[in-house]
Amino acid sequence: MPALNPTPAANKPLKINGSRICRGDMDASHVEVLGHLHVSGSLTTARLRLRGECSIGLSCNTQELSSFGSLRVPELRGVSITANGYLSVTGEVAAEEFKAEGCVRIDRLSCMGTIRIKLGALCKIRHMTSAGDIIVSPSSRLLPIPLSPFRKLRCGIIEGADLTLYRTQADLVCGQNVTLGSGCSIREIRYRETLTIHPHSRIGKIIQMNT
Template sequence: MTEQVRPDLVISGMGSASGGEYGKVMIEGTAKVRGDLSCETIHVSGLVTVQGSINAAKFEMHGKFTGIGSLRADTAAIEGHANLRGRLQGDDITVHGVLKLQGDCEAERFTAHGGFAIQGLLNAGTIDIGLKGRGEASEIGGETIHVQRMDRQSGRGLLKRLIPAFNPHLTTGTIEGDEVQLEATTAEIVRGNRVYIGAGCKIGRVEYRTELIVHPDAKVTEKLKN
């Protein structure tokens, strides 16, 4: 019995299409897809809205993307402005720009250079955040967590226009990991094995097991060694 071959979906310019099962999805321009998408790869560029959830092996976007649902991809590369009204799940998630997410974000590796607002939990094995704008998440958990402030003037011209000119800073309730290195972060609780609290941090309580280093320009109200 032969395997059924999925058709490709290609939109160039202005257009719309229905959701469904596809091989490759290529959208360039201003377009809308109505319904859930299941595909091998999806590449969108321009101003694109998907009124449904996406399940793909590879997701790439450039420009402005709105997803009325969740996104699951083995690898997801976001460059520009993405607004997702569900969950974001993947093995390797990379953000260069701005990510707005109403649900949780779960990955093996999460890398973000820009700004983000995650209403749920950010959970990944490795978390590498370079702040060029505001970062927000209800809670952050992982094995290795690295947060640093970056020069907003560095990077691509498009990203400079997309990221609002706010003081780069991360705000969250709880951060928990094994190796935790933070800059420009406000959190109620930070838990870890080895913890470095860098410049510009305001932390309510730090709970650590092996090592704690606090920068002179950081504020930690309570320190507890477990």
């Protein structure tokens, strides 16, 4: 049975082995999870390292996230976010830099820097936008042939500066320089400078915007 623990004192590190439930908010300088953590409120920490499962009821605010497990949260905000495994955010993810490999399910993803996603499963993002580059590619960890049909990204809108997309299905792609690799299906592309399309990708409407 999981332990019911009070919130740690502010600015104190917390290491979790096993299972822990926090009824309310959690505030700690560093949080390391090697088992299972559930926070019914919000989690605020400078650094969150996850090697197991973590579910948060309200929001997660951290400067650095390093996840090699499963994280479920309604809102996620950070400076550097790295997720390897499963990441589910029903609301918004806002970060400076975002990297993910595995499976991501996000409603809105906004980033000031680069977004890198390596597809290890079917990923879904309703709206993805970046002031920098967006790179979507298959994961290098999995065999290409047996799992190929399930390794793709479904997205409503993708907006960024330089876009490089593989195995991406989207309604609208908008960027300055757009490169589409194999396996893409895009209803509409809007670009400013350059557009490169792989012959094994399908495109509907193409619009070159005025610079």
